[in-house]
Amino acid sequence: MASPSPPTPPSAKRVKTNKDTPYNLIYWPGIPGRGEPIRLVLEEAGATYTDTAQMENGMFTVTAHIADDNTGDPSNPPALAPPILKHGGLVISQLSNILLYLGQRLHLAPRFGDGAGDGAYIVNQLALTALDGLSDETHDTHHPISVGLTYEEQSEESLRCAKEYVANRLPKFMGYFERVLKGEASGERPWLYNGTFSYADIVLFQCLDGVKYAFPRAVGQLKKTGDYERVFELYDAVKQRPRIKAYLESHRRQKYSMGIYRHYPELDDAG
């Protein structure tokens, strides 16, 4: 049953300080990837956190957590893949799950367990839908066959997939969020739910930012139609939030490269 305990990130690398138990983000260094919505939530809240992306041996921490012989610890099962969040004695994985947890802890979602608790499920729904369509499906345009193969080994299939994505899937998801923002339940503009800023707004911002990097031509064309003005308004509003803005301008914001969002001009032109 025993397996080597993954190393705890050193406290010397804490990004900010306050009185809360620090959050430890464990994710591949070198790409924003599926760690980025988590970083943005932590930054927006001014939370204290460590990040393996900022550590010399960060990669080793990640691989220890997902090693084939890691069976977790007495309280926590192992993770299949990063991102992983360690907070006190809790170790959890799966991006939407980590966001759900942080939404509660950092007051970026309605709280479970009080009268408005059902709103937490609506925020979770919106985050899951953004991640499905604008993160996972965007990733799959350059890896439609398998994550175990390189892009070059599936570039023909990627062209077909990207064509469908640009023509149908991307407008479908953008149209969905425009519709959410038009709906009464979104409340006052520019936010997705109940006129209140939540982590779902951050997720939609980050997803659209990644898609803009990967498919600048396709996103530019969608913007020109004017059919998604509320989505782009939300994007701009998140980007201008003071803590998010400061983070985006800092060295902690990693550049897009070979992660979820990749810019292959032939895929952007495929639509």
Next chain:
Amino acid sequence: MASPSPPTPPSAKRVKTNKDTPYNLIYWPGIPGRGEPIRLVLEEAGATYTDTAQMENGMFTVTAHIADDNTGDPSNPPALAPPILKHGGLVISQLSNILLYLGQRLHLAPRFGDGAGDGAYIVNQLALTALDGLSDETHDTHHPISVGLTYEEQSEESLRCAKEYVANRLPKFMGYFERVLKGEASGERPWLYNGTFSYADIVLFQCLDGVKYAFPRAVGQLKKTGDYERVFELYDAVKQRPRIKAYLESHRRQKYSMGIYRHYPELDDAG
């Protein structure tokens, strides 16, 4: 802002009766699909529910909910896709989100908001991981390029995708859950977390059941290795739970056909 309100499923079709507010499941009739883990959870709990799969005009209810001009209602945003759960005034979508909600309501997960609340995030993590690997990735073996194309239009790519799935992805996910079950946090056998039956066990059962239907040869070979005995033990234990067993033997359990889990012998043989 206004859009036609989707019809409420008629109460005459309620599957069972008790004193709780009935749950209304809105999902494509004709396939178990992404509705099935929800049905199993409702059945296990003995909850009162309606199901569009059992209604003559069920398909109409589904399409009304996801219509391009539906902007939701004053409290709830629209859904992108089914499954959708209506419960009292709440309307939520996204399979993992609906399961999270039902887990709390039907006591099939640790409860948020008390001392053991963090366990709810662990159960959510396990369910999300099973759905990622054994539901979504299984679906993608027959639709690697786009859900907007038929299988026949992407059968070549499907062969390549299925080969990778059988050789690498399926054993990876099976190995992960075997590792979870070996770990201390799973507690006493046969359940995934804390020696206590939860909806994550139901999800893993249903996912493996679907994969067995789609890839009988591949699953048979994995079983023969003896490397996944805890996963198969959990599968058998869920299947033998009295309410689940009765449901599986009833007319309400729909047959696999052209949904997430499809049996194409050429894909099963591709590994």
